[in-house]
Amino acid sequence: MPFGLEAGVNRSIVPGETIAAISTAAGEAAIALVRISGEDAIAVADKIFRGKQRASDLQSHTQHLGEIIEDGVTIDQAMLAVHRAPTSYTGEDLVEISCHGGTLVTTKVLETCLRAGARAARPGEFTERAYLNGKIDLTQAEAVIDLIRAQTDLALRSATEQLRGRLGDEFRALRERLIEIIAHVEASMDFPEEGISPDDVTTIHNRLESLRNEVDKLIATAETGRILREGLRVVIFGATNAGKSSLLNCMLGFDRAIVSEIHGTTRDSIEERINLRGVALRLFDTAGLRPPENLVEREGIERTQRTLETADLRLHIVDASGPRPRDFATNPDEFLILNKSDLAEHADWSSTDAIRISCKTSAGLPNLADEIYRRIGGAKLSAESPVAINARHRDQLRRASNSIARALAAIGAGATPEMFAIDLHDAQHAIDELLGGGDEEAVRDAIFSQFCIGK
Ligand SMILES: Nc1nc2c(ncn2[C@@H]2O[C@H](COP(=O)(O)OP(=O)(O)OP(=O)(O)O)[C@@H](O)[C@H]2O)c(=O)[nH]1
Numbered sequence: 001m002p003f004g005l006e007a008g009v010n011r012s013i014v015p016g017e018t019i020a021a022i023s024t025a026a027g028e029a030a031i032a033l034v035r036i037s038g039e040d041a042i043a044v045a046d047k048i049f050r051g052k053q054r055a056s057d058l059q060s061h062t063q064h065l066g067e068i069i070e071d072g073v074t075i076d077q078a079m080l081a082v083h084r085a086p087t088s089y090t091g092e093d094l095v096e097i098s099c100h101g102g103t104l105v106t107t108k109v110l111e112t113c114l115r116a117g118a119r120a121a122r123p124g125e126f127t128e129r130a131y132l133n134g135k136i137d138l139t140q141a142e143a144v145i146d147l148i149r150a151q152t153d154l155a156l157r158s159a160t161e162q163l164r165g166r167l168g169d170e171f172r173a174l175r176e177r178l179i180e181i182i183a184h185v186e187a188s189m190d191f192p193e194e195g196i197s198p199d200d201v202t203t204i205h206n207r208l209e210s211l212r213n214e215v216d217k218l219i220a221t222a223e224t225g226r227i228l229r230e231g232l233r234v235v236i237f238g239a240t241n242a243g244k245s246s247l248l249n250c251m252l253g254f255d256r257a258i259v260s261e262i263h264g265t266t267r268d269s270i271e272e273r274i275n276l277r278g279v280a281l282r283l284f285d286t287a288g289l290r291p292p293e294n295l296v297e298r299e300g301i302e303r304t305q306r307t308l309e310t311a312d313l314r315l316h317i318v319d320a321s322g323p324r325p326r327d328f329a330t331n332p333d334e335f336l337i338l339n340k341s342d343l344a345e346h347a348d349w350s351s352t353d354a355i356r357i358s359c360k361t362s363a364g365l366p367n368l369a370d371e372i373y374r375r376i377g378g379a380k381l382s383a384e385s386p387v388a389i390n391a392r393h394r395d396q397l398r399r400a401s402n403s404i405a406r407a408l409a410a411i412g413a414g415a416t417p418e419m420f421a422i423d424l425h426d427a428q429h430a431i432d433e434l435l436g437g438g439d440e441e442a443v444r445d446a447i448f449s450q451f452c453i454g455k
């Protein structure tokens with residue numbers, strides 16, 4: 001959220017209130033799209049559009065050429081389409097104006113809409129209305145953001161599946177199973193004098209256990225979800241002058257970082273994204289490790305350490321043309337790479353089992369790519385079911401899983417249904433909130449404030 005400008009947006013929605021925004025990105029383009037949604041969307045269009053027919057007479061979902069007019073003055077020539085409720089993106093009357101894509105002309109078209117009675121939309125408000133009008137559930141709204149942000153085919157596939165409702169369907173299936181179990185438990189509470197039969201206890205216990213397994217299986221996709229949405233953190237580190245910045249540049253295919261024979265060239269951690277066969281990588285070049293010569297270098301090295309702490313894969317790169325330092329050590333969770341294979345290898349490294357590359361000649365780089373792909377489990381990621389949860393889903397599912405675990409423990413300890421029914425209701429709330437529909441202004445704020453205005 002840049003400078004927190006969008007923090008704490010008032011998310012209360014006045015039903016029917018008509019909103020407008022520029023839905024395309026800022027800057028010059030062939031066309032830009034201005035959208036109006038709400039009860040008066042078509043009335044606003046009538047005021048500002050001059051074509052062969054009035055906007056209110058147009059057939060839904062058809063495009064018409066005309067002019068955008070204010071006080072008799074033509075602002076732009078534009079195409080206008082009316083999408084009548086409920087078959088529109090927002091579920092409300094929605095008008096789309098495709099105008100010329102200049103910054104000034106687009107702003108003027110929007111201002112005309114605002115003066116004709118619409119108010120400026122907040123970030124994500126069109127999608128939020130789609131959600132509030134029951135067109136999509138919360139997981140689908142989240143998929144819209146994932147789709148816009150997707151950087152790889154794999155992330156795109158996953159977002160598309162989620163948008164089609166696949167994740168929502170999984171959550172709904174969990175909820176249905178849980179509700180059936182709760183109904184079973186509550187039925188037994190209605191006749192307390194008869195007590196709950198041992199058979200019922202066993203059935204409820206088994207069904208809860210299998211439900212918890214399903215919840216946990218979904219929780220396990222959170223890691224894949226993080227990788228798809230954010231990318232894997234791959235950190236290049238090692239002694240000064242080993243060729244870290246050279247490797248970053250080689251992997252990127254352009255000269256991003258300064259390379260020089262001076263030790264300690266890189267001071268700050270540099271991050272760039274690459275797409276390795278469909279897997280998004282966040283590649284970090286870091287300050288070389290050596291006893292720091294000054295405060296700036298010390299800070300740089302501390303940053304290297306911090307970047308390493310959160311790495312998914314650590315590439316330890318060394319200059320193999322030089323001797324192996326006396327204090328040289330490498331951890332099993334690091335990937336050792338001997339660089340400068342174009343130069344004669346120092347005898348110290350002759351028995352070292354590691355990948356050998358040259359950033360100068362590019363020798364060994366395809367091998368390195370293969371090995372990185374293998375280590376990050378790229379093949380498994382690509383083959384995996386594209387449904388993968390995000391951090392919000394993970395937190396809610398954990399809450400559900402823990403509540404079910406508490407209920408199971410209570411059943412194991414011979415508790416009465418009254419005692420564990422409350423845990424099951426808590427699990428149900430957690431799953432309900434995944435899909436939305438409750439009183440969740442804070443959840444909505446967290447989700448929709450990530451959108452841009454006009455989406
Ligand atoms: N011969 C040869 N020289 C290389 C190779 N890779 C890097 N170099 C040279 O090694 C020197 C250091 O390279 P950098 O990429 O700046 O090394 P670094 O690890 O980023 O160094 P610091 O930022 O100082 O920690 C430069 O002069 C590079 O041209 C290689 O494969 N072969």
Ligand SMILES: [Mg+2]
Pocket residue numbers: 244245246257258259265266285286288
């Ligand atoms: Mg460097």
